[in-house]
Amino acid sequence: MSSTAAPPPSANASPAPGRSLSAWWQATPLTVVFALFFLIPLALILMVSFWDFNEYELLPGFTFKNYISVFDGCSNMADMCTTLRTYLSTFKFCLLVWLITLVIGFAVSYFLAFHVRSSGVQTLLFVLCTIPFWTSNVIRMISWVPLLGRNGLVNQTLMEMHLVDAPVEWLLFSDFSVTLAFVHLYTMFMIVPIFNSMMRIDRSLLEAANDSGASGWQTLWNVIVPLSRTGIIIGSIFVITIVMGDFVTIGVMGGQQIASIGKIIQVQTSYLQFPLAAANAVILLAIVLMIIYGLTRLVDIRKEL
Template sequence: MSSYSLPEAAPVPALGRRRLTANLSWALLLSLPLLWLLVFLFVPVLVVLVVSFFQPTLSGFEQSFTLDNYRLLLTSGPFFSTLVNTVLSALITTVVTFLAGFWVAYYLALVVPNLRSRFALFIIALAPFFTSFLIRAVAWIPMMGREGVLNSALLSLGIISAPLDFLLFSNFAVRVAMAQLYLLFMISPIFFSLSTIEPAVLEAASDMGARWWNILWEILLPLARPGIVIGAVFVFVLSMGDFATVRLIGGGASTSVGLSIQNFVTYMQFPQAAAAASILVLVTVLGVVLLLRWGAIGEDL
């Protein structure tokens, strides 16, 4: 009569060691990006926050606690109007890049027939971003100047009788330039979101009698929402902190908090610069939280 025995279970200590090794591996893997964030993000932000409470002096600051820096900025009419203009420019840039970038991403992801052509056109759309940010910003000056290409073309066609001054060194010029500079940050995430949509889904909706507007509103936009939110966060954050474009294209006629911070640093008013930076970070974070809430991302925030 034959007998058999059940296979022996793995010893509990061996399973525990393997689990501990796996946990240590994950902890080591996660520690590198966490260390990077700690050193290059959280520590600098903490330093800026601490300096914002120091007392300013003619040569820098002294380490005595004060709220005068925040009180001075928050009760200052020019700074408040600058903050409002910064937020408004960031919102307008975000909306404009979405309205323009969504259709570019839609064409690349769903209209172009094959994958190779999609990525070839995507690289072509990426080509302007192979050059420096400042070069692309400066390129708007001969384009939109009083004697620039756009004014010359409009005068030659007889559309206007005098050059348009608002095309350069104005809030309008800054927002147009920022929309072009940050457009790719909106196109890229929307493109990758729309690329996950099967064309058969759109064909089925059309066969069932859905109009183009219904397909856009009920299928495309909901499925592309994660990419839209990510692109909006990128564009909003970058626009809020931009000062180079404001200085170059604004020409003194446009202001931003980033430009104010640079001016504070130039005159060695480091506590006021730190306080302005802290306010800018706070407003930016609030804007990002609202965007994530709208996009149903991070429900536990």
């Protein structure tokens, strides 16, 4: 009596209709939330950016006047327009903060991942890094004012040590104070993904590099840095996107004297110039998306995660 075994299911066989429908139902809640709180607001901002306005009301329609106003005066190459100067100022802070947070975040993550052997101590030190997040951003920013002001603790200490004869003016309400506040607020966004990537590195690879005669710097550059690339990219995306749109930190720590794209949008909104603010927001979003696209081309984040 012969029996015929059932053929194995084909790898290309389509899923059963019931399973496919179940998957769609599972994705529906997230899709609805994503559409309500992300896609629809973005569509409204894009739509309003083409409206006209006056001192009293918004005028629904379709006009490029807002986008033309954003780049008003930029045709003169001899004198940089306000918009380009503002974007350059924003890019400057973005680059400085990214570099500093990357160095600090990588150093802290490396220490926690490879020099702290006890998992309990690792957890304790990692929690200590999150302590600043237990208070609001505004409180953390304001805490720098009594330290960096003309009569602050830093200036008093410098004068008592006879290192300076007069208070140092550039410590507060300057590019330095804005960069310092940014680094203080957002370094944790760089530490977390880099630390997560480093903890996933197989320690046998480090032992193999050591057995092959590689120095500490060679192991760091040729093994640890490439394997931490996903965390570096994710942390960079976090820091860059936050700094590009931030206006509270620049307003408080810059003494309302330093311009940024986020600050311009906030001012235009306060004067009820919503279409103009929406046009600036669309341009800023396009630039941020291009930066993110460029970063994600360096590594396949979905595959690595």
